[in-house]
Amino acid sequence: MEKYQKMKVVGRGAFGIVHLCLRKADQKLVILKQIPVDQMTKDERLAAQNECQVLKLLNHPNIIEYYENFLEDKALMIAMEYAPGGTLADYIQKRNSLLDEDTILHFFVQILLALHHVHNKLILHRDLKTQNILLDKYQMIVKIGDFGISKILSSKSKAYTVVGTPCYISPELCEGKPYNQKSDIWALGCVLYELASLKRAFEAANLPALVLKIMSGTFAPISDQYSPELRQLILSMLSLDPSKRPQLSEIMAQPICIRALLNLYTDIGSVRMRRIEKPLSTVAPASHRRTGGRVSSAKSRAGGFLINSTKSGIPLPLSTVYTWGSGIISPLRLPMLNTEVVQVSAGRTQKAGVTRSGRLIMWEAPPVGTGDVSLPGSIEQTQPQFISRFLEGQSGVAIKHVSCGDLFTACLTDRGIIMSFGNGSNGCLGHGTFNDVTQPKIVEALLGYEIAQVSCGASHVLVVTNDREVFSWGRGDNGRLGLESQESHNSPQQVCGPAEHEAQKVLCGIDCSMILTTRNHILACGSNRFNKLGLDKLTAAEDSHASNQVEEVHVFTPVQSFPLNEGNIVHVDVGTAHSAAITETGECYTFGSNQHGQLGTNKRHNNRLPYLVSNLCGVKVTMVACGDAFTVAVGAEGEIYTWGKGARGRLGRKEEDTGIPKQVHLDESNPYFVTSVACCHGNTLLAVKPLGDEAIPR
Numbered sequence: 001m002e003k004y005q006k007m008k009v010v011g012r013g014a015f016g017i018v019h020l021c022l023r024k025a026d027q028k029l030v031i032l033k034q035i036p037v038d039q040m041t042k043d044e045r046l047a048a049q050n051e052c053q054v055l056k057l058l059n060h061p062n063i064i065e066y067y068e069n070f071l072e073d074k075a076l077m078i079a080m081e082y083a084p085g086g087t088l089a090d091y092i093q094k095r096n097s098l099l100d101e102d103t104i105l106h107f108f109v110q111i112l113l114a115l116h117h118v119h120n121k122l123i124l125h126r127d128l129k130t131q132n133i134l135l136d137k138y139q140m141i142v143k144i145g146d147f148g149i150s151k152i153l154s155s156k157s158k159a160y161t162v163v164g165t166p167c168y169i170s171p172e173l174c175e176g177k178p179y180n181q182k183s184d185i186w187a188l189g190c191v192l193y194e195l196a197s198l199k200r201a202f203e204a205a206n207l208p209a210l211v212l213k214i215m216s217g218t219f220a221p222i223s224d225q226y227s228p229e230l231r232q233l234i235l236s237m238l239s240l241d242p243s244k245r246p247q248l249s250e251i252m253a254q255p256i257c258i259r260a261l262l263n264l265y266t267d268i269g270s271v272r273m274r275r276i277e278k279p280l281s282t283v284a285p286a287s288h289r290r291t292g293g294r295v296s297s298a299k300s301r302a303g304g305f306l307i308n309s310t311k312s313g314i315p316l317p318l319s320t321v322y323t324w325g326s327g328i329i330s331p332l333r334l335p336m337l338n339t340e341v342v343q344v345s346a347g348r349t350q351k352a353g354v355t356r357s358g359r360l361i362m363w364e365a366p367p368v369g370t371g372d373v374s375l376p377g378s379i380e381q382t383q384p385q386f387i388s389r390f391l392e393g394q395s396g397v398a399i400k401h402v403s404c405g406d407l408f409t410a411c412l413t414d415r416g417i418i419m420s421f422g423n424g425s426n427g428c429l430g431h432g433t434f435n436d437v438t439q440p441k442i443v444e445a446l447l448g449y450e451i452a453q454v455s456c457g458a459s460h461v462l463v464v465t466n467d468r469e470v471f472s473w474g475r476g477d478n479g480r481l482g483l484e485s486q487e488s489h490n491s492p493q494q495v496c497g498p499a500e501h502e503a504q505k506v507l508c509g510i511d512c513s514m515i516l517t518t519r520n521h522i523l524a525c526g527s528n529r530f531n532k533l534g535l536d537k538l539t540a541a542e543d544s545h546a547s548n549q550v551e552e553v554h555v556f557t558p559v560q561s562f563p564l565n566e567g568n569i570v571h572v573d574v575g576t577a578h579s580a581a582i583t584e585t586g587e588c589y590t591f592g593s594n595q596h597g598q599l600g601t602n603k604r605h606n607n608r609l610p611y612l613v614s615n616l617c618g619v620k621v622t623m624v625a626c627g628d629a630f631t632v633a634v635g636a637e638g639e640i641y642t643w644g645k646g647a648r649g650r651l652g653r654k655e656e657d658t659g660i661p662k663q664v665h666l667d668e669s670n671p672y673f674v675t676s677v678a679c680c681h682g683n684t685l686l687a688v689k690p691l692g693d694e695a696i697p698r
Contacts, residue, residue, distance in 0.1 A: 001072050004032060004079070016075070020082065030067065033078040037071075055080065057121045057415075062114035064134065064145040083143050085135030088191075092130060095198050101226050104195045105260035107142050112257065114144045115188060116248045119181050120358060120398045122415055128187035129168045130194055166210055167200050171240050174211045182242035189237025189245075196222050196230065201238065215240075229256040317690065319675065321353060322666060323363070323386075325627070325683040329649040331666050334363050335388040341687045346680040347404030347456070350422075351386070353676075353687065358398030360391040360411055360440075391440065404680065405456035405474075405508075411440065416450035418443040418463060426459040426475040427490025434490060445492045446471065457508030462515075463492070468502040470495040470515060470556075478511045479554030480526035486554065497523055497556040509574030515556055520584065521567050523556040531608035532579050532592030534559040538609055549608065561610050564589065575626025575679070580633070581610075586620030588613045588633055596629040597659025598644030604659075615661045616641065627679035632686075633661065634674045640664040640686070650682050 004021040007029070011018035016035040023030050055066035055078070065081035085091075088107065111133060118125055125144070132146040170186035193201040201219040204210035213219075217240045222231045233256065239245050251257055318340035322331040334351070341353040341361060351363040363386045397419070401412040408422030408429060419440040420429040427434055430443040450466045460474030460481060471492040472481040479486055482495045497503065497515065501523060505516040512526025512533055524533035528550050531538075535550040537560040550560075559565055564581060571582040578592030578599060590599040591610040600613035616633060619641070623634040630644030630651060641661040642651040652664035666672070671691040678685045 001077070004030070006032070021079075023079075029082045029084070031064075031080050031082045033080065034072075035076040035078070037074060037076050057123065058118065060114055060117040062110045062141070062143055063117065064143045080145075081143070083134035083145070084137040085139040087131050088133040088135060088142060088195075089130035091135060091139060092194060092198055098198065098223060098225065099195060101230060102260075102263075104192070104226075104230070105256065106140075106264065107195060108192050109252075109257055109260040109264055110142045111144065111188065111191065112248065112251060113261075114142075115184060116252070118144070119184070119248060120414075122397065122413070124181060125184050125187070127168075128184055128191065130191055133191070166207060167202055169214065170242070171215055171217070172242055174214050180242075181248075182245045185237055185245045185248070185251075186242075189234055192237065193219065193222070193234050196226055196234065227256065229254070233257075318356075319687055319689045320666075320668070320672075321363075321685065321687045323351060323683065323685050324652040324664075325648060325650045326681075327648050329652075329654055331652055331664060331686070332386075333667070334386050337361060337388050337390065340689070341676075343401060343676045344678050344685045344687045345402045345404045345409075345456075346678045346683050346685040347409065348406040348458070348681055350404040350407075350409055351683075351685055352402045352404055352409060353685075354399050354402050354411075358400065358414060360399045360402055361388055362391060363388050397440075401454060403454050403456040403461075403508075404678075405461065406458045408456070410443075410454050410456050410461055412451055412454050412463075416452070416466065418446050418451050418454055420461075424490075427488055428456070428459055428461060428474040430461060430473045430490070430492050432491045443492065453505055455506045455508045457513070458510045460508055460513070462495075462506035462508050462513055464503045464506045464515075468504075468518070470497065470503045470506060472513070478527040478552055480508075480511055480513050482513055482525040482554070482556045484555050495556065498558065501558070507572060507574055509579075510576050512574060513556075514572055514574060514579075516569065516572055519567055520569050522559040522564060522569055522572055522581070524559055525553050525556045527552055530577055530593040531561060532574070532577055534561040534564040534579070534581075534591050534610060536561050536608050538562060561591065561608070564591070564610055571622075571624060573624050573626045573679075575631070576628040576681075578626060578629075578631070580624040580626050580631055582621050582624055586622065586636065588616050588621040588624055590631065593629075594659070596645035596657045598626070598629050598631050600631065600643050600659055600661055602659035613661060623674065623677050625677045625679040625684070627684065628681050630679070630682075632664075632677055632679055632684055634677055638671070638673045638688075638691075640666070640674065640677075642684075645682075648682055650684075652684065 003024055005024060007020045007022055009017055010020045016033060019032040019034060021030050021032045064083065067079040069076060069078045115125065127146060132144065134143045134145050168187040168190045170183040172183060190201050197220065202210060202213045204213055217238065222234060233254065236246050252261065317336065321334045321336065321341050321344060323334055324331050339361065340356045342356050344353045353361045355361060365386060398414040399411045400414045403410050405428055408420065410418060410420040412418055419442050421437045421440045422429065424433060424435045424437060429437055430445065431437065431441060446463070449469065451463050452466045454461065454463045457480065460472065462470060462472045464470050472483065472495050473489045473492045476483065476488040477486045481489065481493065483493055501521060502518040503515045504518045507514040509526065512524065515523040517523065522534065524535060526533065528535045535553060535557060536548050538548055539562045568584045569581045570584050573580055578590060580588060580590045582588055589610045589612055594601065594604055597604065599611045600615060601611060619639060620636040621633050622636050625632045627650060630642060633641045640663060642664055643658055643661045644650065646655040646657050666688065668688065672688040673691060674686060675689050676687040
């Protein structure tokens with residue numbers, strides 16, 4: 001408490017006292033919630049700990065900010081943001097006349113945005129009410145608070161505990177049925193009703209009478225001074241059938257809310273935008289960047305958003321995703337569904353990406369028999385088109401990373417939970433069976449672990465946790481799972497690696513695996529044919545004698561070949577028969593088969609020594625990806641180089657096999673940088689983002 005000076009008691013909650021305090025370091029007023037723990041029951045302690053856990057997960061301008069927690073005199077102290085404007089309940093109670101519709105919607109869409117953020121974190125508020133919605137000193141900005149009885153959903157399971165303030169509880173709670181996010185939407189409907197009528201939707205003299213009112217869904221009609229759209233919105237949220245209540249995204253898409261959201265961004269600036277350090281017109285295009293002309297510094301303002309424009313006045317796209325290979329000779333733009341893709345992954349049959357908002361987008365070729373038929377005698381077909389769609393069944397889960405295997409996909413949520421779907425052969429889905437799964441399903445064996453990253457091979461999977469633990473499952477031959485055997489497993493198995501190495505990133509190849517450690521070393525297991533894992537103990541002065549060759553290892557083993565064993569590798573990727581690694585200084589080393597020049601040299605004879613791609617000297621390489629017999633490298637300035645096997649458009653241009661890295665040119669008219677690249681078999685998937693778009697909302 002030495003950091004805070006208590007000013008006064010401002011409230012008494014279910015579990016303790018709420019103090020207004022002065023933070024001595026910056027003289028800022030903060031709230032300290034004092035929760036005694038020595039006399040608490042076990043359930044009460046869990047509820048207090050839960051509030052801290054929930055607050056740590058949330059970061060939104062319309063949610064009370066969490067600062068810290070600490071123990072003081074047998075009490076848990078939670079420090080959080082102070083909202084001096086009082087509660088929305090107080091604001092409503094002081095009104096003598098109905099609010100105008102614009103004011104109601106101004107408050108409502110802020111609550112809507114906050115609740116959307118909460119649900120994206122797989123959290124139910126479970127006690128949303130006007131008493132828990134706070135106002136800033138100007139009574140313009142609302143902030144949701146009091147997450148004491150929130151429930152974090154670790155799966156798609158519904159919550160069963162009956163909690164919440166009686167006037168706001170949903171019919172399914174009254175009946176003792178399980179409920180999910182739709183219960184919060186009922187409470188949100190009650191809040192909107194209260195804003196429009198200045199009284200609660202459901203009130204009664206006692207609890208049984210209140211439950212009867214809620215179960216019947218009867219409440220006084222809204223004043224006809226409000227628009228039919230507003231009245232219909234309230235009715236839809238207060239539907240007795242949870243399935244008929246709209247999703248938050250559906251509410252946001254309604255015209256009545258879109259207008260309010262645009263006005264909100266313009267008026268109070270709740271969308272934080274990074275300041276552009278210098279006008280775009282001063283950014284000189286790099287010589288190796290694809291630029292069709294200078295970028296205009298003109299910007300348009302639409303709905304409060306700053307959007308960069310080219311000379312033609314067309315806004316820059318949030319991002320673009322290209323693909324080539326499998327007969328696509330030059331980079332082909334994929335349809336984007338008006339969203340920004342930040343990471344991509346490619347499998348034998350899948351192309352997938354993750355959007356900044358946490359949705360999974362898939363690109364698929366149209367069904368056979370659709371589209372134009374080539375004319376008889378034509379030599380080349382037109383480039384195929386792709387259909388984009390968002391993954392069904394995501395149900396409010398925010399995805400932050402995706403990885404594709406052969407006929408299956410694994411994705412990682414922002415809460416560290418792994419979900420998988422697709423073909424279940426080889427046990428690749430990790431669900432303890434070999435069954436196919438059409439919708440994303442949680443890998444339940446890993447619940448309780450916070451997963452940091454996932455990688456899929458053709459038929460196996462590796463994950464690493466935030467605590468540096470590694471798990472693997474799927475096909476086990478060649479020892480690719482690192483479990484000291486060649487057994488296959490249909491559920492996650494913990495991997496034991498060298499004690500002195502901590503895992504930072506995992507990587508799956510066709511028949512092998514790699515771990516990049518926190519100290520920039522590489523560990524590898526599985527097939528080492530052509531020394532594609534760098535496990536041969538070789539120095540630059542040695543030849544690759546048979547006595548030095550390692551063909552296969554079944555446990556994760558430190559890479560031995562020089563200079564890969566120096567501890568300076570920051571990025572690595574594995575192809576079918578070769579691999580590539582990037583050093584801290586941006587040098588690119590390749591190792592393994594060079595049958596098609598995929599190591600970056602036209603000397604096609606096999607040499608098991610790692611090769612420094614000399615033709616990239618002067619380029620600081622930041623990303624590299626390996627396909628079946630070709631390599632893609634990305635430079636710090638956005639340059640894209642390919643080399644290796646050229647058949648069927650693998651190199652992104654019309655060219656036969658080449659060991660000389662050459663640039664791939666995209667049809668971008670403005671400077672860009674690459675955000676993600678992935679290769680699988682003969683395909684490449686690459687996401688780019690225009691430079692200077694910091695002002696585009698996230």
